[in-house]
Amino acid sequence: MLHLNHLRLGARRLPSRLMSTKFTSVEINDKTGVAILTLCRPPVNSQNAQMLRDIKSSIDEIENNKSKGLIITSASSKVFSAGLDISEMYKADKEKLSTLWTELQNVWVALYGSSLPTAAAINGHAPAGGCLLGVACEYRAMLPKCVIGLNETQLGIIAPEWLVFGYLNILPPRVAERALTQGRLFTTEEALKEGLIDEIVNSKDEALEKCQNFIESFDKVNSVARSLTKMQFRAANIKEFEKNRQKDVDDFVSLASRPEVQKIMGDYLDKNKSKK
Ligand code: CO8
Numbered sequence: 001m002l003h004l005n006h007l008r009l010g011a012r013r014l015p016s017r018l019m020s021t022k023f024t025s026v027e028i029n030d031k032t033g034v035a036i037l038t039l040c041r042p043p044v045n046s047q048n049a050q051m052l053r054d055i056k057s058s059i060d061e062i063e064n065n066k067s068k069g070l071i072i073t074s075a076s077s078k079v080f081s082a083g084l085d086i087s088e089m090y091k092a093d094k095e096k097l098s099t100l101w102t103e104l105q106n107v108w109v110a111l112y113g114s115s116l117p118t119a120a121a122i123n124g125h126a127p128a129g130g131c132l133l134g135v136a137c138e139y140r141a142m143l144p145k146c147v148i149g150l151n152e153t154q155l156g157i158i159a160p161e162w163l164v165f166g167y168l169n170i171l172p173p174r175v176a177e178r179a180l181t182q183g184r185l186f187t188t189e190e191a192l193k194e195g196l197i198d199e200i201v202n203s204k205d206e207a208l209e210k211c212q213n214f215i216e217s218f219d220k221v222n223s224v225a226r227s228l229t230k231m232q233f234r235a236a237n238i239k240e241f242e243k244n245r246q247k248d249v250d251d252f253v254s255l256a257s258r259p260e261v262q263k264i265m266g267d268y269l270d271k272n273k274s275k276k
Contacts, residue, residue, distance in 0.1 A: 016031075019058070021054035021057060021058060022050060023040055023041040023054045024039060024051075024055055025037075028062070028067055032216070033066075033067055033069075034067065034071060035065065035067040035071070037059065037072045038075050039055070039072070039073070039076075040074075042075075043076070044076065044079040044081070045074055045075075045079060045080065045081035045082060046083065046085035046088075047085055047129050048100070049088065049096075049099050052104055056103070056106045056107050056110050059107070059114065062116070063110075063115065068117075068215060069117040069119065069215030069218075070116050070117070070137075071118075071121055071208060071212065071215070072118070073120070073121035073211075074122075074123055074124055076124055077124065078124045078125065080123060080124040080134070080148075081126060081129060081130030082125065082127060082128070082129075083129030083131075084104065084128065084129045088100055089256055090262060090265040090266055091262065092256075094253050094257065097252065097253045097256050098249050098250075101253065105241075105245060108132060108163070109238060111137065112162075113231075113234060113238050115223075115227040117138060117215045117226070118139075119137050119138065119141070119214045120134040120141070120211070121141055121204060121207035121208050121210075122141065122142040122148065123142075123143050123207055125146045125147050126142075127148070127151050127185055128150060132166070135163070135167060135169075138214070139210075139214040140197040140198050141197065141199040141200075142197045142207070143188065143200075143203075143207065144188045144189070144202070145188060147185040147187060148188070148191050148196060148197065149186045149196075150167065151185050153181060153183035154183035155183070155261065155264050155265070156260055158255065159180055161241075161244075162240070162241040162248070165237040166237070170196055171196060175194050179194075
């Protein structure tokens with residue numbers, strides 16, 4: 001979120017260093033001032049409550065370090081993030097579901113409302129909560145032959161309004177409505193055509209380079225003016241989200257607890273077990 005202490009100009013940046021949590025690492029390049037937040041929860045960066053807490057604290061760390069920008073990427077060579085951890089939602093009690101959703105909300109609002117330029121180097125598949133991380137950023141570069149999108153309706157849950165508005169920052173309403181109601185996953189090539197991503201790249205290095213170029217495109221722009229302008233596009237959505245935080249948690253808990261949704265999750269986990 002844009003706080004007054006982020007607006008102080010000329011604050012000194014700490015020396016380059018690596019920080020890590022259990023499921024993330026953060027590398028701040030001393031020369032460029034750009035921070036790379038890497039998701040590292042093998043095999044698919046599925047988001048359990050601890051991982052979401054780690055992502056949030058890494059974002060906070062990057063904001064507090066006065067980095068020039070934030071790039072989010074994955075340590076996996078195939079998957080950016082598979083979204084919420086289905087095994088964490090399956091047969092979970094209401095308290096566990098509520099915690100998971102609250103942590104997801106915290107990540108979203110920290111990334112979507114970041115005062116920094118944010119970019120996603122999407123070096124693998126990005127369904128559901130993986131797509132959410134990309135959508136919260138301002139720029140997306142993605143590897144070919146992957147999928148990205150909000151497929152929640154296929155699981156019997158729905159993308160919340162705050163995320164729908166995030167989609168609408170990027171996609172034309174007609175495309176967003178159809179994709180959300182279908183639970184559509186776009187291929188990389190389709191995502192570029194519709195504007196869901198900005199660029200197709202051939203390697204993770206190229207994705208990082210494009211993200212860095214995006215962040216450096218603001219070098220000559222006053223950072224306070226930039227952040228305030230970004231918030232003109234995002235503040236209303238964040239305000240509405242904050243007003244409805246608890247209802248949003250309750251809605252998710254109630255949807256995710258429905259027997260038919262639990263069955264979809266159980267079937268998914270069983271299908272993978274039976275492949276072995
Ligand atoms: N949660 C838990 N485990 C998972 C998940 C997941 N989301 N995704 C994959 N896994 C597990 C698999 O079960 C498998 O486990 P095991 O090794 O024990 O068999 C392992 O990870 C590897 O998976 P795959 O073999 O499928 O790996 P691939 O590289 O072939 O495919 C994919 C990667 C494309 C990411 C694929 O795994 C996939 O499609 N996963 C499911 C993605 C999905 O539907 N996620 C939805 C989660 S719900 C959510 O995020 C809601 C987000 C918030 C939005 C608002 C809505 C309410």
